Each structure stands twice: as C-alpha cells, then as structure tokens.
Amino acid sequence: MSNEVYFDICKTCVTQGGSCCRGNSVPLTVSDVDRIRALGHNLTDFVIAGEYGWKYIKDFESWWVESFFSHGEYFYKMNMKPGQDGYCVFLADGKGCTLGHHRPAVCRLYPFWVDEAGCVVYEPGEEESCLIPGACTVEQGLNRIGEDRESVRRLYDEIRNDCVNCRDRHTEILASLLKTGR
Secondary structure (H helix, E strand, O other), X not given: OOOOEOOHHHHHHHHXXXXXXXXXXXXXXXXXXXXXXXXXXXXXXXXXXEEEOHHHHOOOOHHHHOOOEEEOOXXXXXXXXXXXXXXXXXXXXXXXXXXXXXXOHHHHHOOEEEOOOOOEEEOOOHHHOOOHHHHOOHHHHHHHOOOOHHHHHHHHHHHHHHHHHOHHHHHHHHHHHHHOOO
C-alpha cells in the first residue's frame, strides 16, 4: 500500500491555489510528533512553535485554549512547519502527503470537527480552505476523505485527550523550540 494520500478533491483544491496544506496552522499532538519522528524525521524539520494572540484563541473550546503554551504576550502551539513555498513540508508535488496514513490527527479529520453535542460537522469557516464543505453533504465528504463519523470522533478524542493529558510534553517541546528560535 502506498504511503501517499491524495484524494481526487484534494488534487483539484491544490491546483486552484488554496489548500489546507498551504498557509494554515496545522496543530500537532504529541502522538503526531512521536509518530513522525519514528519515521526518521528530526523535530526541527517539521515542527514550529506557532504563535497566536489572545484574540485569536479566546473563543475556542476551553480544553483547546488551556493546551496553549503561554510565553510573554503570546500563546504557542506545536504546528506543522511550512516549506519555502508555504505548503506543508510533507506535501510532494503530484503525489500528495508523503506521510500517508501517518498524517497528523488534524489532517486526517479535516475539514470535520465534533461539535458540543457530539455531532460530526464541517469545521466552521473551512470552506475558504477546502472544496468539500461547499460541494457535498457531511456523509459524502467523509467518504471523500476515507473516514466515517466514528473515526472522526476517535481522532477528535485523540486531539482533545492530548491537549488535556500531554500539556507538560507540549510545554517541553515548545520551550525547546522557542529557546532555539524555531
């Protein structure tokens, strides 16, 4: 089985210039970082300390906000590093994501999220970065990315549990990145 992941709708999206793989802050879980490092990648090759102001994060879920590392007047989150072209460092032209099924949890559930009622929904505002929300129902969109409602809920829970239970590891990694200026 190929490690490349590139769904037809994603091929179309990338050719139109906009993409979830370009210009977005893709947050990483500790499991994502460990999994990608196990593939032989160095931390500083794919992780940056994403910087956010309070105005940007204040309206998110409390567990998400509490997972940010506060340093000075800014808040930081482990994010996927963009390449020189602004696209994700793991996006290969014409091939898709070279991480394949090792992609970060956020990438695997995107453009979906789980709302307060536990329903799988399109993440609000993502129609600007993704063609799926404006083109089909949630069920059709899930099929297009090779996921289902239960797998999205599991990924969401993985992200939430990471934010709640792995704060010390996030802080350690982010403090290290900020110390080295990355």
